[in-house]
Amino acid sequence: xxxxxxxxxxxxxxxxxxxxxxxxxxxxxxxxxxxxxxxxxxxxxxxxxxxxxxxxxxxxxxxxxxxxxxxxxxxxxxxxxxxxxxxxxxxxxxxxxxxxxxxxxxxxxxxxxxxxxxxxxxxxxxxxxxxx
Amino acid sequence: xxxxxxxxxxxxxxxxxxxxxxxxxxxxxxxxxxxxxxxxxxxxxxxxxxxxxxxxxxxxxxxxxxxxxxxxxxxxxxxxxxxxxxxxxxxxxxxxxxxxxxxxxxxxxxxxxxxxxxxxxxxxxxxxxxxxxxxxxxxxxxxxxxxxxxxxxxxxxxxxxxxxxxxxxxxxxxxxxxxxxxxxxxxxxxxxxxxxxxxxxxxxxxxxxxxxxxxxxxxxxxxxxxxxxxxxxxxxxxxxxxxxxxxxxxxxxxxxxxxxxxxxxxxxxxxxxxxxxxxxxx
Numbered sequence: 001x002x003x004x005x006x007x008x009x010x011x012x013x014x015x016x017x018x019x020x021x022x023x024x025x026x027x028x029x030x031x032x033x034x035x036x037x038x039x040x041x042x043x044x045x046x047x048x049x050x051x052x053x054x055x056x057x058x059x060x061x062x063x064x065x066x067x068x069x070x071x072x073x074x075x076x077x078x079x080x081x082x083x084x085x086x087x088x089x090x091x092x093x094x095x096x097x098x099x100x101x102x103x104x105x106x107x108x109x110x111x112x113x114x115x116x117x118x119x120x121x122x123x124x125x126x127x128x129x130x131x132x
Numbered sequence: 133x134x135x136x137x138x139x140x141x142x143x144x145x146x147x148x149x150x151x152x153x154x155x156x157x158x159x160x161x162x163x164x165x166x167x168x169x170x171x172x173x174x175x176x177x178x179x180x181x182x183x184x185x186x187x188x189x190x191x192x193x194x195x196x197x198x199x200x201x202x203x204x205x206x207x208x209x210x211x212x213x214x215x216x217x218x219x220x221x222x223x224x225x226x227x228x229x230x231x232x233x234x235x236x237x238x239x240x241x242x243x244x245x246x247x248x249x250x251x252x253x254x255x256x257x258x259x260x261x262x263x264x265x266x267x268x269x270x271x272x273x274x275x276x277x278x279x280x281x282x283x284x285x286x287x288x289x290x291x292x293x294x295x296x297x298x299x300x301x302x303x304x305x306x307x308x309x310x311x312x313x314x315x316x317x318x319x320x321x322x323x324x325x326x327x328x329x330x331x332x333x334x335x336x337x338x339x340x341x342x343x344x345x346x347x348x349x350x351x352x353x354x355x356x357x358x359x360x361x362x363x364x365x366x367x368x369x370x371x372x373x374x375x376x377x378x379x380x381x382x383x384x385x386x387x388x389x390x391x392x393x394x395x396x397x398x399x400x401x402x403x404x405x406x407x408x409x410x411x412x413x414x
Binding site: 008013018024105107108109112 | 166195202204206322352385387388
């Protein structure tokens with residue numbers, strides 16, 4: 001429901017992280033319990049970035065299923081249509097959500113150091129792709 | 133924009149699965165990763181799983197550089213919420229985030245609360261209202277400090293209060309002259325549940341006119357609160373409301389929630405609510 005404001009926050013975080021470099025793709029991981037509608041998010045993104053330095057950047061969402069973990073028997077259960085938070089393995093109501101609440105900007109793809117980069121040049125970006 | 137599509141495991145993407153196009157060396161040290169696989173449930177605590185999740189997208193035809201960020205978009209809100217809470221703690225103020233759907237009777241209940249506490253509990257209210265000061269006007273003249281937050285911001289207004297907004301509203305209140313802060317959130321059963329504003333406890337007002345199924349439809353909201361006020365009980369004779377069904381639906385998503393049945397209009401049952409509010413103030 002608040003996809004517009006979430007997109008604004010993502011755009012602000014991306015802008016801070018990319019220091020003016022041209023952004024190609026933005027990767028965001030979204031948990032199911034964040035109640036984000038992917039299509040609404042995609043639509044909001046197009047007009048939040050329109051006319052900004054991020055205009056044209058793709059937003060790529062990765063959806064994470066909600067999982068509850070039992071505090072008593074540690075059984076993991078994927079939350080399904082039949083929403084209930086009790087542990088189906090032992091019946092305990094002492095459970096906690098162990099996945100599904102993520103909303104993480106994971107990575108951004110920007111143009112390489114040389115904007116006119118051709119495919120053969122990709123291998124020359126020594127160090128640039130190293131994961132931290 | 134790419135097209136969204138859903139995998140069997142529920143993963144949603146908007147990219148093309150050009151797996152064959154990904155096979156080239158990355159002398160920079162970026163290790164090849166299995167293609168077409170996605171971790172089922174990575175968390176922000178597991179950067180490796182997240183890196184794995186996005187592993188499909190390394191290696192492109194043109195000059196491209198991956199910047200790993202791993203920034204929790206809610207972290208900024210949560211940090212500011214913690215700061216709000218610290219400021220409230222320093223002033224000895226207990227804060228309750230009060231949420232509901234529109235028209236559930238939140239403001240009526242709050243008016244009754246202020247009237248009951250006048251002279252005994254010093255109350256401050258942060259009033260979230262999309263465009264109007266109407267709710268704040270209803271609460272005036274009862275000895276409470278009111279800070280109005282109009283959340284209208286061009287595009288239809290915010291659908292919830294967040295920690296930065298509440299931080300701003302707190303500056304308009306004299307916390308040293310308050311015992312209890314009630315944050316009256318925007319009427320909405322979706323977004324407010326997800327934003328910590330610095331409160332100590334959350335409660336929601338639910339009206340029996342809303343139907344018994346609401347806990348199952350809005351589990352994130354119903355699960356987030358410590359107390360559910362079941363309002364408009366005075367209308368029970370005129371409705372087919374099934375309290376047992378509502379309570380079992382609520383128990384399915386939040387077995388710990390305290391249920392307080394009352395009528396904000398007649399005042400019946402309000403004492404239990406006042407007690408819930410007052411308990412931590414002793």
